[in-house]
Amino acid sequence: MTDQAGMNEQALHAEIARLNKVVQALINRAESSANIDTSDFNLFQSTITLEDLVRRRTDELEAALRENEKITRALRESENHNRLLVENSPMCIHEIDMAGRIVSMNTAGLCMLGLKEECEIQGYLYLDSISAADRERIGALLTQAYAGESSHFEFKADGPLGNIYKSCFVPIKNKNGGVEKLMGITEDITERKRLEQQLVEREELFRAIFEQAPSAIELIDPETLRFVEANPAACRMLGYTHEEFLQLRLVDTQADLNEETLVTAMRQMGESGGISFENRHRCKNGDILDVEINSRMLDLSGKRLLVGVWRDITEHKRARQEIKLKNTILQTQQEVSPDAILVVDENAHIISYNQQFIDLWQLSPQLVSERLDAPVLQTVVEQVAEPEAFLARVQYLYEHRDDKSHEEIPLKDGRIFDRYSAPATGADGRYYGRVWYFRDITERKRAEEDLRIIAGVFDNSQEGIVITDANNVFLNVNPAFTQITGYTREEVIGKDPKMLSSGRQQDKTYYAKMWQALKQNRTWRGEIWNRRKSGEVFAELLSIAAICDDDGRVRRYVGVFSDISYLKAHEAELSQVAYYDALTGIPNRRLLADRMVQAIAQAQRSGRMLFVCYLDLDGFKQVNDRCGHEAGDQLLVEVSRRLQEALRAGDTLARLGGDEFVVLFNDLAGERECGQILDRILEIIALPIVIGSHEVTVSASIGVSFHTSANEDGDTLLRQADQAMYVVKQTGKNRYHLYDAKHD
Numbered sequence: 001m002t003d004q005a006g007m008n009e010q011a012l013h014a015e016i017a018r019l020n021k022v023v024q025a026l027i028n029r030a031e032s033s034a035n036i037d038t039s040d041f042n043l044f045q046s047t048i049t050l051e052d053l054v055r056r057r058t059d060e061l062e063a064a065l066r067e068n069e070k071i072t073r074a075l076r077e078s079e080n081h082n083r084l085l086v087e088n089s090p091m092c093i094h095e096i097d098m099a100g101r102i103v104s105m106n107t108a109g110l111c112m113l114g115l116k117e118e119c120e121i122q123g124y125l126y127l128d129s130i131s132a133a134d135r136e137r138i139g140a141l142l143t144q145a146y147a148g149e150s151s152h153f154e155f156k157a158d159g160p161l162g163n164i165y166k167s168c169f170v171p172i173k174n175k176n177g178g179v180e181k182l183m184g185i186t187e188d189i190t191e192r193k194r195l196e197q198q199l200v201e202r203e204e205l206f207r208a209i210f211e212q213a214p215s216a217i218e219l220i221d222p223e224t225l226r227f228v229e230a231n232p233a234a235c236r237m238l239g240y241t242h243e244e245f246l247q248l249r250l251v252d253t254q255a256d257l258n259e260e261t262l263v264t265a266m267r268q269m270g271e272s273g274g275i276s277f278e279n280r281h282r283c284k285n286g287d288i289l290d291v292e293i294n295s296r297m298l299d300l301s302g303k304r305l306l307v308g309v310w311r312d313i314t315e316h317k318r319a320r321q322e323i324k325l326k327n328t329i330l331q332t333q334q335e336v337s338p339d340a341i342l343v344v345d346e347n348a349h350i351i352s353y354n355q356q357f358i359d360l361w362q363l364s365p366q367l368v369s370e371r372l373d374a375p376v377l378q379t380v381v382e383q384v385a386e387p388e389a390f391l392a393r394v395q396y397l398y399e400h401r402d403d404k405s406h407e408e409i410p411l412k413d414g415r416i417f418d419r420y421s422a423p424a425t426g427a428d429g430r431y432y433g434r435v436w437y438f439r440d441i442t443e444r445k446r447a448e449e450d451l452r453i454i455a456g457v458f459d460n461s462q463e464g465i466v467i468t469d470a471n472n473v474f475l476n477v478n479p480a481f482t483q484i485t486g487y488t489r490e491e492v493i494g495k496d497p498k499m500l501s502s503g504r505q506q507d508k509t510y511y512a513k514m515w516q517a518l519k520q521n522r523t524w525r526g527e528i529w530n531r532r533k534s535g536e537v538f539a540e541l542l543s544i545a546a547i548c549d550d551d552g553r554v555r556r557y558v559g560v561f562s563d564i565s566y567l568k569a570h571e572a573e574l575s576q577v578a579y580y581d582a583l584t585g586i587p588n589r590r591l592l593a594d595r596m597v598q599a600i601a602q603a604q605r606s607g608r609m610l611f612v613c614y615l616d617l618d619g620f621k622q623v624n625d626r627c628g629h630e631a632g633d634q635l636l637v638e639v640s641r642r643l644q645e646a647l648r649a650g651d652t653l654a655r656l657g658g659d660e661f662v663v664l665f666n667d668l669a670g671e672r673e674c675g676q677i678l679d680r681i682l683e684i685i686a687l688p689i690v691i692g693s694h695e696v697t698v699s700a701s702i703g704v705s706f707h708t709s710a711n712e713d714g715d716t717l718l719r720q721a722d723q724a725m726y727v728v729k730q731t732g733k734n735r736y737h738l739y740d741a742k743h744d
Contacts (some may be wrong), residue, residue: 092186096126100142103181112188131156145169145182154189163190220306222266222297225250228305237312239284255280255288269297269306290314340438346431348398349373360438385410397421401431408441415442466559472496484563486533502531522546539568581655583633584640592654592662596714599664603707608667610707611674614721617659618699618733631691635698642684662718671738678702678736686734701728702736
């Protein structure tokens with residue numbers, strides 16, 4: 001611009017000089033002509049006129065020159081100002097020639113590249129400063145700029161730092177309109193890009209928090225109480241879609257607050273800035289939620305919005321109520337518990353103890369009222385028989401918080417306490433303290449000692465002992481039971497004693513009387529026939545006692561029994577001697593008398609006939625004399641056997657002595673039936689009998705009587721039969737005769 005101004009100024013001076021020369025030439029010409037003719041005059045006049053014009057033109061040119069000088073100074077000042085602006089610009093300003101090389105660059109650009117002198121960048125290809133990824137795109141823009149088209153673009157610089165720049169190409173044209181170079185303006189936007197990225201990430205983060213937050217978030221217009229925005233959690237918990245939610249007003253979701261109350265609350269929040277409280281929300285389906293709300297008033301771009309963040313505490317509130325109830329229950333349990341309970345915190349300071357603890361450790365009213373740790377512990381320690389060991393165990397448990405412990409503590413006064421201690425931990429595993437339980441077990445220990453003695457008796461008793469429950473099921477048996485029955489404890493536990501039944505027991509009436517006695521008297525004693533595991537039947541003498549609770553309900557039955565098989569065998573032997581014939585084994589006269597009484601009683605009850613048959617063998621004496629007494633005994637045994645086979649189950653055969661027998665026929669319809677049986681007896685007795693090398697035969701004479709009235713006794717019937725038998729002996733033998741009171 002300065003060079004152009006210089007050229008204009010020189011042209012003006014040259015034009016002025018040229019005009020002056022023209023004027024001077026005209027003046028000289030006029031002065032050299034003495035006689036001026038008309039044409040010359042006119043020329044002179046023209047010269048004068050031209051001179052005036054030249055002078056005016058000269059004046060104009062001089063004025064233009066002065067103005068040009070003024071403009072030149074202004075242009076020079078503007079150029080200096082622009083250079084200062086370029087040099088002090090924070091952006092990189094550089095020129096690029098038509099070959100794509102950098103011609104000039106201001107200080108800011110050099111600093112961006114880490115250079116100090118402009119010469120260091122001159123001739124450097126512009127595209128070499130651009131990263132390979134952006135080079136092709138920027139090269140195309142560079143080509144467009146050479147064609148006269150400006151462009152703006154961003155690119156990443158080549159190099160490890162990877163800075164990001166924003167730049168533009170501005171074509172610089174000559175006076176003919178052709179592009180002679182490019183002006184480049186570049187700004188380092190790396191930090192701005194980083195901030196923009198942070199802003200995007202933060203917006204995404206805030207949006208993610210808003211969208212994914214488990215708590216409900218609402219934006220409310222405090223003027224209209226209309227919802228401006230709500231996150232998915234708020235919509236989900238209240239049961240609305242997002243579109244439905246934004247059609248609601250705050251009052252629509254309230255269970256207890258009306259619009260007037262809400263307006264007042266908005267005004268108060270506007271003054272205080274925010275508030276936290278518990279409230280109740282109504283869902284779309286009508287359900288009510290207990291919620292905890294934190295609300296704040298915000299100013300956003302000149303507009304006030306209420307931000308409400310709330311969470312559903314319905315379950316939490318229910319849990320609090322449940323915890324409160326549980327604490328009440330625990331407190332009640334602590335007071336009604338039979339155990340003395342002491343609770344200490346994590347620092348071993350007493351939190352609480354119940355009345356049972358006070359009574360058990362005999363704490364004075366003063367200690368209770370003061371509620372000091374040391375005096376209470378001292379009172380406890382003073383009562384313990386081994387205080388040092390007790391304190392050492394306590395200290396160990398306080399140091400080992402997770403340990404549980406149980407022990408028995410003997411006291412100086414002879415009492416024994418059961419002590420149990422356990423840590424109090426929360427669901428998260430946090431240690432909150434320790435709970436101590438104490439119980440006076442003095443009586444229990446004495447009872448245990450008694451039980452040990454009883455157990456010794458139980459295990460070492462020679463008598464079998466059985467314990468059953470109220471339903472008569474085996475609970476326990478002692479070793480003597482196994483020794484007597486052959487069954488082990490494991491084989492009988494859980495089973496009914498009926499498994500021992502022999503099938504030889506007394507009838508049901510017998511057992512009914514037994515259970516009746518147990519029910520009325522709680523005890524019973526008697527004999528029972530049972531069967532061992534081996535199958536052997538044995539007799540036992542059994543005593544049963546019912547064990548009842550405080551309400552009189554039977555809880556257990558205890559049976560004690562002895563094996564009396566040997567006694568029963570001895571008794572049988574004595575009975576055999578006393579009631580049975582030693583030779584034949586059939587009833588003797590004594591047992592016959594007993595059977596006679598029973599038979600008469602049965603006949604009286606049934607109304608059927610009882611026949612008494614007195615039988616004497618014919619020819620027995622001859623066998624005895626001829627073959628000997630031993631043969632005679634064998635004959636009596638064989639006759640007894642044959643008679644037993646001929647008789648019915650309910651009949652009785654007895655030997656009175658020698659060769660005399662008596663037969664009792666029970667429950668007969670009449671004489672005919674009796675005669676039929678007697679005929680069979682006569683036949684079988686008359687059959688030959690082989691004794692050793694001898695074959696003998698005998699017959700029988702039978703006298704028969706029958707029961708006719710209640711006044712006839714056994715002796716009378718037997719005497720009558722005996723008389724009838726003698727009639728047979730006298731009249732021919734080997735037959736029977738029915739007693740006739742009129743003739744016999």
